[in-house]
Amino acid sequence: MAEATRPRSKLLNRGLPDEIVIWEILLRLPPESVLRCRAVCRAWRLATSTRDFLLAHHRRQPSLPIICGYGDRRNILVLDHRATDGQLQRVARLDNTFYPKASFDGLLILSKYDMNGALVFSVSYRSSVLVRDGLHWYSVEQRQPILVFDTTSELFRHMCAPVVSIKSYIFEMDGTLGIYSRDNAMGNVDIWVLQNYEGEVWDCKYRVKLPMVDISGQLGLSIDYWAVKAMLVDSDVLLMVMYGQCVCYVDTDGKLIASFRRNRQPLHDCQGWLKQSLVQHTFFTALKGYSVNSWPFV
Structure with a gap:
């Protein structure tokens, strides 16, 4: 500055x-x-x-992965692997009808369902990332082009995506785009990187064999199903592997480098990031009846 x-x-x-x-x-x-x-x-x-x-x-402030903890209430957590203690930090405690969908400038966007399952408020179910003044959406379930909204021209367009399996997710990778997909049966994770943004050229940069034997041995669990998220941490690509109450970090060589546990509460990846902010958002105070830490945040 x-x-x-x-x-x-x-x-x-x-x-x-x-x-x-x-x-x-x-x-x-x-x-x-x-x-x-x-x-x-x-x-x-x-x-x-x-x-x-x-x-x-x-x-x-670092961008920290958002994790949901399930129980009587829904805990919204962030994971900072660099912290010496309290690595899983609670951001909010919500009613179980709320679920985080996105985050921007310290704000969380939530979806809410009533008890009958009717959708009250929601945002797109696609994973999304902001790169080069464009908001990029990618379909998690279907092989479709990447949808881009240019925040300067305020126009939509499409970008090509690599040929990957379903259950693939987009993420920001050192100023460009990355897409990762998992193969639960083989325990592999493929990570594609957009080498040329203008030319829309993709390269499969990493194929990581997850150390499931090491992970299950360290946790003392038999792992049949797992969730994974690719992320860039201090210029290194890491995989966050989640199972039950445990979170593990694995590098691109397939080596287990760290693990965390939250006892008595199952965890689930929310495919989102939170960058904490102390900057006051003026539109909140303009809302009628606005108050800090009121329901449903406790």
């Missing part, structure tokens, strides 16, 4: 310049810690409440 856009403030710490305290220390804290720091003093509260600071802080 340009120096000219940074607000001048009073000395926050006698031993450190304001620029270091605000833009090198407070900016690097997780959202919960930033909120707690506001209680330290009025100067810190003002410094961490400016729009420039909040936008810069949001840009530093």
Whole structure:
């Protein structure tokens, strides 16, 4: 961020310049810690409440995979494999009639069903990703072209997709598109990468043999069915494998590198990502009867 856009403030710490305290220390804290720091003093509260600071802080936040935990209530969780503790962090606790469908700028889009199964509110069942100023949708169940909405021209168009099996998903991969598909019977995951965006040229870059024996041995379970999600983490492609109450990370060499467990609650991948934000969305406060943490969020 340009120096000219940074607000001048009073000395926050006698031993450190304001620029270091605000833009090198407070900016690097997780959202919960930033909120707690506001209680330290009025100067810190003002410094961490400016729009420039909040936008810069949001840009530093990682995009974390969203996971659903099932039980008496539906827990919306995110997984940060880099955290030293509490890797599965709860974002919201919902009525079981709600299900997350998408996320953007810290907002969750939910679908809701009544007790008779009638759809009340929903968004597309396709997986989607934002790349190159375009929102890309890809059919999970059918072999169809990729649907693209150009956010600049506000026009729709189609892109070709690789010939893959059903149950394939699209994801963002270092500024371009990736599509991955799984073969439950063989335990394989194919990952395709769009090598040339303008030419719509795809390449099958990885074929990963999942270490199901290692995973089942470590978890002490016999795994018959599993869910998987491909993701880019710190410039490395990883696979998140889910079964029951457990989540595992596997690299493209098929090596198990980490595992997490949430006891007493089955987990399910929601095919979404959450990037936390402290930036206030003005349209919420404009809603009639708006209140924070009201039903159905508890």
